[in-house]
Amino acid sequence: MKASVPMSSVRYLLKAAEAQGLDRQTVLSSLDITHDEIIQHDTFPAYRYGMLYQKIMWLMQDESFGMLSGGKVPNGTFRMMCLCIIHSRSLAHALYRCSDFYEICRGPTIKPVLIKKGRFAMVTFAPLASSSDNIEALAVPESKEQLRTTLSMWHHFICWLIGRRLSLKAAYFTSERPDDVEYYKTLFQSEVRFNQHANALVFPASYLDMPIVQTEDSLRGFLKTAPYQLLVMVENDNSLKSQVMAMLGKDFSREMPSAEEVASALNMSVSTLRRRLNEEKTSYQLIKDDCRKEAAITYMNAPQLSINDIAALMGFDEPSAFFRSFKKWTGMTPGEYRKSEEYLKFGKAMRRT
Structure with missing residues (x-):
């Protein structure tokens, strides 16, 4: 898979x-x-x-390329923003700091904004206080890919910060309704609305009190692979397998949700989840194993990552445990894999980036 x-x-x-x-x-x-x-x-x-x-x-030389930003964001900006928020006491505190950071960094004219209303919170976007640009001018129908990428990346980034999936109530887009609405639903695992007054992620406000679980150590490995963990990582269909993959994401440094938690999030019983996955000739455990195997190989193909880096990204406390799992998944140790033809092919491509 x-x-x-x-x-x-x-x-x-x-x-x-x-x-x-x-x-x-x-x-x-x-x-x-x-x-x-x-x-x-x-x-x-x-x-x-x-x-x-x-x-x-x-x-x-633009870390916001393809996203809603209103200007080029110089390389290194994302790293500095992460360092500014990684020690925040809660998700709310981190998001407020993100917004403040955008006000002083060079390049963008648009910043993320956190709004809390009753039981729900919203992450949306607004012009910087020093900018005269109109955000609506950037939200034209031709930019639907830009808007989807922007909201998807911010969603995955928030998930990474708190070490669990941020379950959305809805995702709002100012763009026209696209032809591939089902892909949006699979990607965001929530209601999606178009022709809205703002682009936004809407979620229960209770998430705002969650602590930031990442550290400067985990950030180093995350940055070496960026934007991989923030990109779209699901099949282009609305199968149950794709929905489960979307919930798992690509951040394996955190504890994976149980089958019970996944079933609950999908509004079905565990037995129904198992039955429907069986009908698609797969299982929850198989999906988890395949996702972890694919992520491990992807990281192994990145020559800038050491084996210890990869073990940490995959959530292993000890590199030796990662060695055993990798050999189980591929039939090779990490060292043997990095001498294989597959690594030499993809490692060469990665070194060109």
Whole structure:
């Protein structure tokens, strides 16, 4: 089972890069991606999409590339923002600090804003106090991929901060209703509304009191793979398997939800969850194992990550435990894998980024 993104996301990314002067073929060739792959398939492997996104952000010198920001965000900005919020006492405190950080950093003209109303809270976006730009001018129908990417990345980032999935009540978009509404529902696992007055993530306010579980140590490994863990990581369908994959995400440094917790979040009994997954010829345990295996291989393909880095990203307290699991998943130890042809192929592509 390979997590993938819709090819429309890849085409949008390449089109946006071309519009800003990058040569498409040069970018694709540097990552061993062929033109035929882009035009002949409906989906694209998630880990390769992460490599492509990382490459384009580096070439553009813009960490907000493809997102709602109103301007270029210099490389290194995201790291500094994370360091500013990683010691926050709660999610609410971290989000308020994010907003303050955007007010003083160079590049963007739009910042995230936290609004609390009764039982629910909302993360939306607003112009900086020093900006005269109108945020509505940036939310045109042609930017629906930009809006979806923005809300998806912020959703995954918040999940990473608190070490668990942020269960949304709804995701709001100012763009027109797209053709692939089901993909939005799979991605956000919530109600999705279009033609709204703002782009926003709406969730129970109780999450705001949750502590930030990440540390400067866990941040280092996270940054080495960014934006991989923040990108879309589900199949382009609305199968139950895809919904479960969306809930698991790609942050395995946190404890995975139990089958009971997943079933409850999907408003079904555990027996129904098991039966329906069985009908799709899979199981919750198999999905978890496959997701962890894929994530481990993705991290192993990144030469900038040490084995200890990868063990921490995968949630193992001891590297030796990761060694045993990796050999169980692949039939090779991490050291043997990094001498294999598969690693030499993908490691070469990663080193070009």
